[in-house]
Amino acid sequence: MKASHRSGGHELSRRHFLAAVSLPLLAPACLWRPYDAGSFPVPERSSVGLFPATDYATDFADLVYRGFRELGANVTGRRVFLKPNMVEYEPGTAINTHPHLIAGTAIACRRSGASEVVIGEGPGHRRDIEYLLSATGLADQVREQRIRFVDLNHDDVQMVRLKSWFTGMRELALPVELLESDFIISMPKLKTHHWAGMTCSMKNLFGTVPGAVYGWPKNVLHLHGIPNSIVDLVATIRPHFTIVDAVTAMEGDGPIMGRPRTLGFVAMGSDLVAVDATCARVIGLDPAKIDYLRAASRFLGVSDSGRIDHRGESPSRYATQFDIVDALKPLRLTTQLLVG
Amino acid sequence: VSERPVDISVLRSDIRDAIRLERNADGGWAYYSGKRSRIEPTCWALLALGQAETIAPDFDVLRRWPRKGGWLIETVGTPPNHAFNAIAALTLLHSPSDVALAEPIVRLLSASKGLRLPPDPIVRLDSSLQAWSWVDGAPSWVEPTAWCVLLLRHLTARRPNPEAAERIRVGEQMLADRACRDGGWNYGNSNVYGQDLPPYVPTTALALLALQGRRIDAVVRGLERLERDVFTERSVMALSLAVICLRIYGRRTAVPEEQLKTLLSARDVKAGLNDDLLGLAMALYALSDPPLTALTLGAAA
Numbered sequence: 001m002k003a004s005h006r007s008g009g010h011e012l013s014r015r016h017f018l019a020a021v022s023l024p025l026l027a028p029a030c031l032w033r034p035y036d037a038g039s040f041p042v043p044e045r046s047s048v049g050l051f052p053a054t055d056y057a058t059d060f061a062d063l064v065y066r067g068f069r070e071l072g073a074n075v076t077g078r079r080v081f082l083k084p085n086m087v088e089y090e091p092g093t094a095i096n097t098h099p100h101l102i103a104g105t106a107i108a109c110r111r112s113g114a115s116e117v118v119i120g121e122g123p124g125h126r127r128d129i130e131y132l133l134s135a136t137g138l139a140d141q142v143r144e145q146r147i148r149f150v151d152l153n154h155d156d157v158q159m160v161r162l163k164s165w166f167t168g169m170r171e172l173a174l175p176v177e178l179l180e181s182d183f184i185i186s187m188p189k190l191k192t193h194h195w196a197g198m199t200c201s202m203k204n205l206f207g208t209v210p211g212a213v214y215g216w217p218k219n220v221l222h223l224h225g226i227p228n229s230i231v232d233l234v235a236t237i238r239p240h241f242t243i244v245d246a247v248t249a250m251e252g253d254g255p256i257m258g259r260p261r262t263l264g265f266v267a268m269g270s271d272l273v274a275v276d277a278t279c280a281r282v283i284g285l286d287p288a289k290i291d292y293l294r295a296a297s298r299f300l301g302v303s304d305s306g307r308i309d310h311r312g313e314s315p316s317r318y319a320t321q322f323d324i325v326d327a328l329k330p331l332r333l334t335t336q337l338l339v340g
Numbered sequence: 341v342s343e344r345p346v347d348i349s350v351l352r353s354d355i356r357d358a359i360r361l362e363r364n365a366d367g368g369w370a371y372y373s374g375k376r377s378r379i380e381p382t383c384w385a386l387l388a389l390g391q392a393e394t395i396a397p398d399f400d401v402l403r404r405w406p407r408k409g410g411w412l413i414e415t416v417g418t419p420p421n422h423a424f425n426a427i428a429a430l431t432l433l434h435s436p437s438d439v440a441l442a443e444p445i446v447r448l449l450s451a452s453k454g455l456r457l458p459p460d461p462i463v464r465l466d467s468s469l470q471a472w473s474w475v476d477g478a479p480s481w482v483e484p485t486a487w488c489v490l491l492l493r494h495l496t497a498r499r500p501n502p503e504a505a506e507r508i509r510v511g512e513q514m515l516a517d518r519a520c521r522d523g524g525w526n527y528g529n530s531n532v533y534g535q536d537l538p539p540y541v542p543t544t545a546l547a548l549l550a551l552q553g554r555r556i557d558a559v560v561r562g563l564e565r566l567e568r569d570v571f572t573e574r575s576v577m578a579l580s581l582a583v584i585c586l587r588i589y590g591r592r593t594a595v596p597e598e599q600l601k602t603l604l605s606a607r608d609v610k611a612g613l614n615d616d617l618l619g620l621a622m623a624l625y626a627l628s629d630p631p632l633t634a635l636t637l638g639a640a641a
Contacts, residue, residue: 090538125527128542130575130616154371154378154618159417173418194533212371212378213418215474215481216527223478257535325533 060104273301
């Protein structure tokens with residue numbers, strides 16, 4: 001169900017604008033399904049790897065290479081697209097995926113036989129990609145490692161039919177460079193998110209939506225509900241893998257104004273729902289209470305901890321409770337339900 | 341980075357050549373080399389070449405640009421972009437034979453209003469002010485509002501229009517409302533959940549261009565902020581827009597101009613400056629000889 005709104009005299013409350021459009025996520029599963037279940041075979045079990053990384057001096061190329069092998073990721077001969085989170089820059093904060101992890105992943109992909117590695121991002125607030133690349137330090141890594149960077153906000157676009165319809169939209173413009181890749185890796189920073197609850201591998205895909213089509217911020221996603229948009233983007237883009245920067249995460253008023261919080265691991269997996277659900281539990285949030293994770297677990301992946309096999313470290317090693325804004329406190333886990 | 345002083349005439353000539361070289365077969369320019377022509381870089385390239393050359397650039401690409409319902413459109417299926425249509429209309433106004441082509445766009449933009457939202461304590465803004473959104477059915481934001489105000493002020497300076505004057509008034513009020521606490525503008529949110537958000541150089545410059553000649557606090561503080569931040573936010577886009585804005589406001593630009601030239605020289609201009617054609621066109625416009633007529637409002641505006 002889509003919220004109706006007009007640009008004339010009609011008024012729409014901001015909360016309605018941002019939240020109530022998530023009605024499809026709340027609809028009972030027995031009613032209309034905004035996706036073709038046959039197109040989304042959900043695995044019985046999924047694997048999630050948590051690999052220790054105490055700081056950003058870690059050898060990430062080695063860590064990611066080992067993660068690929070342990071989790072069965074095969075990038076041989078593939079054109080790999082790395083989608084980090086690079087939304088804003090403020091000195092001393094933990095807003096963006098660290099450039100060392102991104103560069104290490106690119107090296108691991110090449111070592112694993114990838115035919116090409118491309119990094120791409122479309123920041124949702126700033127248009128000035130040259131400034132962001134330089135300020136975040138990613139420009140240095142891109143130059144040193146000779147990796148091509150694609151500005152997703154200003155790339156050529158193609159209208160793509162959505163593969164689920166939680167937003168009520170049938171199609172969306174997406175960058176051609178992303179669509180032409182054959183192995184997409186979502187590389188988020190693990191953060192609280194004051195609207196969505198948490199931003200991780202799934203929410204990270206907001207950065208694929210082109211600003212030069214929809215503007216800054218990317219209101220098309222807000223207008224149709226943030227949780228709905230997250231699910232439709234994941235269902236349509238179907239990233240093959242995710243590598244989460246939880247070395248230093250963000251708590252409090254994320255995704256921009258929160259505080260850095262050291263966790264000391266990198267999470268990986270091919271099931272984005274399973275990885276995000278695991279990260280949610282680690283920071284003390286209940287995935288079943290996060291709208292987009294609850295909806296995604298119906299058809300995009302596994303969120304039930306009993307169906308997730310852990311590689312590397314046990315989530316209980318990192319389990320904690322992140323500080324969150326008051327509005328998100330109902331999302332907290334009622335019991336510490338991490339499975340070792 | 342080269343330590344040698346940059347020869348401005350050589351740099352301008354190199355940029356002009358690079359822009360000409362990167363023109364697509366359809367007469368337009370892409371954001372990046374090898375991509376499809378888009379409205380915004382095409383308009384900036386036309387404005388920059390028009391400023392930098394004695395021969396007027398060929399505007400035929402805008403005459404033939406695909407339209408739907410009067411709007412210039414890019415990829416089929418994408419919504420009309422208000423900011424870029426405003427830039428296109430502004431560009432057409434500076435081609436004497438094409439002024440009539442701007443009129444349908446101006447009519448559409450004059451009728452277009454950002455979504456009105458009731459007050460909300462989470463965000464500190466007056467969301468009842470209906471200025472301009474990026475696309476239909478969305479709230480108002482700084483960049484599309486700045487371009488639309490600039491366009492309508494150009495037009496009303498030529499031909500007074502009460503309806504346009506009212507839209508300008510609301511647009512300017514919205515820009516003043518969205519200014520960041522310590523001056524300047526970002527995309528359009530100055531405070532969320534009680535936290536002040538920082539301004540950006542490009543959006544600050546664009547908002548100031550729209551507010552030329554207005555003696556209001558937001559302009560004074562925005563200019564101060566721009567003159568300070570231009571030294572920390574280093575990019576071709578930020579420096580170019582800052583130089584354009586500061587020149588139009590009659591401020592000193594020697595240092596940011598030098599930084600822009602150094603930044604451009606550090607790239608290999610002849611190799612296409614990392615293919616950033618929008619930045620190249622903005623830089624050429626910024627480094628051109630005055631007056632920067634397309635973006636300067638006279639006293640009548």
